[in-house]
Amino acid sequence: THFGYRTVDREDKEKLVASVFHSVAGRYDLMNDLMSMGVHRLWKRFTIEMSAVRTGQSVLDIAGGTGDLAMKFSEMVGPAGQVVLADINDSMLKVGRDKLTDHGVAGNTRYVQANAECLPFAENTFDLVTIAFGLRNVTDKDAAIRSMLRVLKPGGRLLILEFSKPRSSLLSKAYDAYSFTALPVMGKLVTNDSESYRYLAESIRMHPDQETLKGMMNEAGFVNTSYHNMTSGIVALHKGIKP
Ligand code: SAM
Numbered sequence: 001t002h003f004g005y006r007t008v009d010r011e012d013k014e015k016l017v018a019s020v021f022h023s024v025a026g027r028y029d030l031m032n033d034l035m036s037m038g039v040h041r042l043w044k045r046f047t048i049e050m051s052a053v054r055t056g057q058s059v060l061d062i063a064g065g066t067g068d069l070a071m072k073f074s075e076m077v078g079p080a081g082q083v084v085l086a087d088i089n090d091s092m093l094k095v096g097r098d099k100l101t102d103h104g105v106a107g108n109t110r111y112v113q114a115n116a117e118c119l120p121f122a123e124n125t126f127d128l129v130t131i132a133f134g135l136r137n138v139t140d141k142d143a144a145i146r147s148m149l150r151v152l153k154p155g156g157r158l159l160i161l162e163f164s165k166p167r168s169s170l171l172s173k174a175y176d177a178y179s180f181t182a183l184p185v186m187g188k189l190v191t192n193d194s195e196s197y198r199y200l201a202e203s204i205r206m207h208p209d210q211e212t213l214k215g216m217m218n219e220a221g222f223v224n225t226s227y228h229n230m231t232s233g234i235v236a237l238h239k240g241i242k243p
Helices: 010-035 040-051 068-077 090-102 141-151 169-191 194-206 210-220
Strands: 058-062 082-087 109-113 126-132 152-163 223-230 235-241
Touching (some): 010 194, 040 068, 058 068, 068 126, 082 090, 090 109, 169 194
Parallel strands (some): 058 126, 082 109
16 A cells, blocks of 8 residues: 555456446546536635636646646637647547537647656656646556646646545545446446446545645645635645655
């Protein structure tokens, strides 16, 4: 174990994560709205506000999937800026690229298949790196955080939006019950795939809590790290700066 959570066999986890997202890609956005009852839009809106992105900047959204964040960033940076939507999974990346293209996003946005653990970009490239609901799927989270630090410019910021630990134990129990019963049932109904949603519930439970993740960011070399709980800690937004 590492930081108190179970280490899953690396190859098994990667295969599982790949099959989950190949399987759900086409219905991913619909499932997000259903499972979070639309609240994921608010979590993402807050993340966009905290990003303080300005015109002309460079942004990497890793594990960007269907591109909700990248779409906003591409408006915010304007024609002089650049956005990279990156994901390890080509099915998710394709749904994201089609969606952004349908929304008229062009020129300033690139689509790159990449693993968060070893980002294929030069050092000091981005003003902002975001990873939303992605880190818990990554096998070596410490390597991913180091890799994100490397590609940021000095003074650049990392935002990690992820499920976290609910603040009260009552809420925690209710939430566990919801994720282990309602999520697989909804998954089955909408995607005919309850296994994928069982994996998602499990991965949420195993993800490091607020303080642990903040500690991991510090250890990687980020400074001014902090986090902001949303929906009573069901989700947290972590922030850190590259010195
Ligand atoms: N960021 C999007 C959002 O918030 O809606 C998508 C989140 S989705 C739950 C998780 C994404 O992480 C999937 O698209 C998956 O392919 C991607 N992913 C999983 N492991 C990854 C890795 N090691 N590197 C990059 N992306 C990864």
